[in-house]
């Protein structure tokens with residue numbers, strides 16, 4: 001008989017992702033039938049004051065400032081890692097060794113070596129039924145899940161072009177402060193790993209193909225910034241009196257790629273595209289059709305069916321992805337009422353808990369997340385080598 005005991009969760013991290021995951025753990029069992037009911041047992045953070053306040057606000061039973069407590073307690077089943085990348089490997093390895101299921105935020109780690117260690121540990125733990133997943137949350141956007149279904153059904157035919165650009169602007173202002181996302185030691189990389197990793201994962205997941213080679217450029221436009229004062233929004237507010245410090249990651253990246261099926265990929269990610277708030281966009285052109293998506297219009301998917309019999313009426317059509325026939329949508333609102341960013345995380349918990357209940361591997365597992373990590377590393381290596389750069393001749 002299926003295990004119907006509650007699934008007791010400890011979440012590590014109290015900031016943006018900690019809050020997003022908290023609402024998801026709370027909401028998932030209220031809107032979806034889950035094999036086990038998640039219980040929000042323990043919230044872990046660095047500062048006692050902040051963690052206590054967030055635990056009350058977000059609905060956690062207990063709080064702690066020591067993640068090792070979460071890993072060593074017998075009454076915890078899941079460790080949910082929402083901390084900066086430099087801490088992922090240590091927490092994940094300890095949690096897997098203690099027999100806890102692990103959900104880890106993206107990118108999986110700060111280096112390929114760390115990601116390999118995590119993927120190996122996850123593979124070994126899976127043999128005793130301990131499961132792990134990486135939080136590439138955009139996979140849970142109904143419109144993208146629909147796009148994947150279309151591609152898997154063969155509607156687009158062989159894929160020729162993948163064009164993915166993830167554009168944000170929260171670092172456009174040179175006075176925006178330093179935060180951990182600008183520190184290579186903590187974040188691993190900048191726009192590349194923070195948001196480019198989403199595009200890489202989405203592209204490989206949608207097409208079912210992997211990126212086999214890249215040619216890349218990384219750019220840092222603002223090399224020094226004021227130190228962070230108070231927390232607010234994504235990066236916090238600058239402390240006007242503090243000394244400035246170095247930005248050690250990329251502000252923007254661009255690369256071309258080859259996919260295993262032969263498609264040509266063009267990727268761009270930046271947190272300095274003024275006016276683009278969270279434009280996570282992807283367009284895929286196949287021999288018989290295309291899809292196009294922009295997260296700023298997340299409830300819509302553009303679809304071109306080139307196999308039609310009416311050339312006069314041919315063109316992209318805008319599918320409003322809010323019908324019960326669409327992925328994840330049936331459990332929400334009446335047709336046309338739309339979903340938001342937070343729903344991706346709710347769907348992520350639904351998929352994770354469903355896999356735990358069924359004892360099947362959740363996706364993306366750490367192995368798939370390692371594939372993304374390898375692309376991030378190749379992009380950095382290519383940008384450093386500049387092997388493909390040819391100067392333009394000028395008179």
Ligand code: SOE
Pocket residue numbers: 016168194195234271278
């Ligand atoms: C910041 O760029 C950020 O919060 C990313 O870290 C998230 O992964 C993305 O979903 C939104 O933007």
